[in-house]
Every structure is written in C-alpha cells, then in structure tokens.
Amino acid sequence: MKMKNTILKEFEERFHTAPQLYASSGRINLIGEHTDYNGGFVFPGAIDKVIMAAIAPNETDRVRVFSIDINEEAEFGLNEGDIPAQSWARYIFGVCREILKRGGTVKGFDAVFAGNVPLGAGLSSSAALESCFAFALNDLFNNNTIDKFELARIGQSTEHNYCGVNCGIMDQFASVMGRKGKLIRLDCRSMEYEYFPFAPDDYELVLLDSKVKHELADSPYNKRRASCERVAARLGLETLRDATMEMLDSIRSDISAEDYFRAKFVIEEKERVLAVSDALNAGDYETVGKMMYETHKGLSKDYEVSCEELDFLNDTAKECGVTGSRIMGGGFGGCTINLVRKDLRDSFISTAKSRFQERFGHEPEVYPVVISDGARKVEL
DSSP: OHHHHHHHHHHHHHHOSOOEEEEEEEEEEOSOOSOGGGTOEEOEEEEEEEEEEEEEEOSSSEEEEEETTTTEEEEEESSGGGOOSSHHHHHHHHHHHHHHHTTOOOOOEEEEEEEOSOTTSSSOHHHHHHHHHHHHHHHHHSTTOSOHHHHHHHHHHHHHHHSOOOOOSHHHHHHHHOBTTEEEEEETTTOOEEEEEOOOSSEEEEEEEEEEEOOOOHHHHHHHHHHHHHHHHHTTOSSGGGOOHHHHHHTGGGSOHHHHHHHHHHHHHHHHHHHHHHHHHTTOHHHHHHHHHHHHHIIIIISOOOOHHHHHHHHHHHHTTOSEEEEESSSSEEEEEEEEETTTHHHHHHHHHHHHHHHHSSOOEEEEEOBOOOSEEEOO
C-alpha cells in the first residue's frame, strides 16, 4: 500500500493527470536448473515482490518515465533510433518496440514506477519490469488483444534485442502467467505448461541471499552447455531431454568424465522435476524437499556451479532440519531457496545469519516469499 501511494503521489505531482496502475511480479524457480537449453522442464512461480507502475497516455509520440528507486527520468520516442541512454529505460523502450514490431499499437505515455523485487538476487526484477509494461501497454493501447504468452515473448525479445541478454523465456513467462498459490511446470521444448498447487499450510519459502555476485560468466556457462550438446550429439539426440542414465552409461567410456557428470545432472534433474509434480499434487512437501536437496548436490558436485557460500547455507539448512534447500538459479553466487516448516523458520534464519556472519563476515539477506499472481491491473 505504501509503494502504491508513493507512486500515485509522484505521478500526480509530475504529470497532473489520472493514471492507471499495473504490477508484475518477480519469480522463483522451485526446481529445474540448466534444463531449459536441454529441452527439459522448469518449475517457476510468481512471488509477492513486484514492479508497480502508474501509466497514462499523453497524446504525443513521446514516452516520459520516472524511476522512483533510481531517482532518474528518461524520455524517448518510439522509433528504432530513439533508444535511450539509460540502461533501465531500455527495458521499457524495448517492450514498446517489440509490440510495434508485432503490429501492435503503442502511443506516447507518461509513467512512474517503483519496485520491491530485490536487485541482483536472482528474482528477475528485469522480467518483472518488462512484464509490467507489456501488460499495461496491451491494456491501454491494444484492448488486451495480445495473448499472455506473446507478452512473455515480448519481454524475452526485449532482453535479446535491446539489453544484450540471450535469456530463455522462463522469467517473463512466470512474471506474466503466475497465479496465486500455483507453480507452473513449463516444458521448454514444446512450451506446454501446467499449473500445480503450492499453498502449504505448514511450510514457507525463504530465500537466503549470499550476496555473492559471481556473474554467470560466458565461459563457465558456455562450457556446461557445450558438454551437454556433445553428449546429446554422441547419443544421436537433439537435446538431453530424451536421454536416460542407461543411455549415458552406455557411452561413458567414449566421453570425458566432465561431460559425463554434466549430462548426469541434467538427466537426473528431469526426473526430479517429474517427481516434484507428483508430490505437489499429493501435497507431499517432504518429497519436494528431498528433491531440492538432491538438486543442490547435483549442481554442486556434478554440474559444479555452486560456491563455498551457497554450499555452507545448504549445509546449515540441513543441520537445522529444513525440509528442502538448494541453489536457485544458474549458480556461481546468489540465493538458496529453502522450504521451511513454519515452526522452524525463526530458529533457522537466526542460525543461518549468525553462522554465515561468523564464517564470511556478513549476514545473508533474508527474503520470505509467497507464491502470488503475475502481471495484472491494480485497483486504485
């Protein structure tokens, strides 16, 4: 409510007109890492951390935007050559351009936005920004004729064409398509998706941000992707999606140990995602937690994308009796996602903070998250 009032007040003072209000969420991924480029499944959900924007048409061909969090304004036109200098404004400009490229309508507008999606924590604040503006411009100028999946693709294309990030579609998909109390299993090969219940009475999701900002550097990421592609090619497959451990073991002597263990993780992760699907339908959160620990072990030992800080947080969770814990995201830093019984939550957070402080000289940041709705119009 405070953020909403701040945004509306700032908009009124700057533009002296009545706006519409929109929001879109950051996201978590419960399980399914490094599976997207292997044709597998991911399991994201939108969270209760959002980017919120007040927007109104201004009867010109110019866009005027103010970011409360950065305390900076940008103004730009809607032609390809009008790309703004500010990196944050390029996300909004890109959304405008991608809608126009698809034959949609965008006219000049004024906007003020702010957010509480933590930056740099792997919760996809950029996707939330793209999805918020894509949803809003679809509502304001296109009578909601662009379907939601295409709104997600608009955000993804914005990253590719205007922000220099060759990302998959999971982040924007979750931000647009999220539903309260539901996780989404997305098939990264067919783009089919299915909602699964996630509204446990006795558990909470808690993210612990290690504050380690190892970038998902091109070299380590590309090396892992290349390993997977080599194994798939050796098996005569397009991706590892259709590979089994029996198939992998049959060629073990023909490939490097590194390639073997990279592929082993991907194949086993596919099976874990399917096991979590069944467990969520049955309300079996203990099995969900077990799969999360196995994913962390695979990411750490077989895929080698963890770091000392993340392994320490995972070990601490296990020692505290936390139901499930793992790296969330590509690795090399960032957060662990923890499925915690509510009666253990406070003691776990306290222990993790103190132990981490003692070991690494700073406390991890704590983000409790609730699975929530994605892109939407907000009542004024």
